[in-house]
Amino acid sequence: xxxxxxxSYLARSGNKQLKVKAFLFDMDGVLFNxxxxxxxxxxxxxxEFGLELSEPQVYMNEGRTGASTINELTMKTFGREATEEExxxxxxxxxxxxxxxxxxxxxxxxxxxxxxxxxxxxxxxLVTGSGQKSLLDKLNRCFPGIFSPExxxxxxxxxxxxxxxxxxxxxxxxxxxxxxxxxxxxxxPLGVRAGVAAGIFTIAVxxxxxxxxxxxxxxxxxxxxxxxxxxxxxxxxxxxxx
Ligand code: MG
Numbered sequence: 001x002x003x004x005x006x007x008s009y010l011a012r013s014g015n016k017q018l019k020v021k022a023f024l025f026d027m028d029g030v031l032f033n034x035x036x037x038x039x040x041x042x043x044x045x046x047x048e049f050g051l052e053l054s055e056p057q058v059y060m061n062e063g064r065t066g067a068s069t070i071n072e073l074t075m076k077t078f079g080r081e082a083t084e085e086e087x088x089x090x091x092x093x094x095x096x097x098x099x100x101x102x103x104x105x106x107x108x109x110x111x112x113x114x115x116x117x118x119x120x121x122x123x124x125x126l127v128t129g130s131g132q133k134s135l136l137d138k139l140n141r142c143f144p145g146i147f148s149p150e151x152x153x154x155x156x157x158x159x160x161x162x163x164x165x166x167x168x169x170x171x172x173x174x175x176x177x178x179x180x181x182x183x184x185x186x187x188x189p190l191g192v193r194a195g196v197a198a199g200i201f202t203i204a205v206x207x208x209x210x211x212x213x214x215x216x217x218x219x220x221x222x223x224x225x226x227x228x229x230x231x232x233x234x235x236x237x238x239x240x241x242x
Pocket of ligand 1: 026027029030062187
């Protein structure tokens, strides 16, 4: 399993070997099934402020910080940058609607996968563009003993955010490993782009409505159909990359 994918990773990245010591996990759509709520709340908030946005666009934009998303929508709709005040107001409204959606469930298979990684003594780092307090707080309740502030990169730690490689480069630093000693786990096209740009072997899990080709087109080394599939095949993956 994965031999061909690893070979093409090595050829493209110029690394001699892949020896994985850490897994860098995105949060929304990977650890929590929160994307349907994000899609609903982004579209509703955008509409209230006269901005044009469709649900598939939310999935395409996933991974950007809230401010960057609002700026892009304002550029598209009004042909100008968003003001600080607009960014704050719209993001606050989006968060309000998001929180009213209820609490997103942990993704099926996520706990199984995280525990399997931890059992092997490998490092786990969260790398999310989210600044959503409700979900960050929920990490500890749903995945006890896995996450602490030292192994988390959130919206509060980055300047650029995904699709810039910055968040994953910070993630490598937090894990204390090189790019060829890590795996990125992502569901979003822009998140995959960020992982690939950071020079890291990137596994996409397609947990949303976009076609697999969107994820492989951004450079994902592998596309798995779900987190449960990844968890069930973790031993094989680890044998290949570890
Ligand atoms: Mg995601």
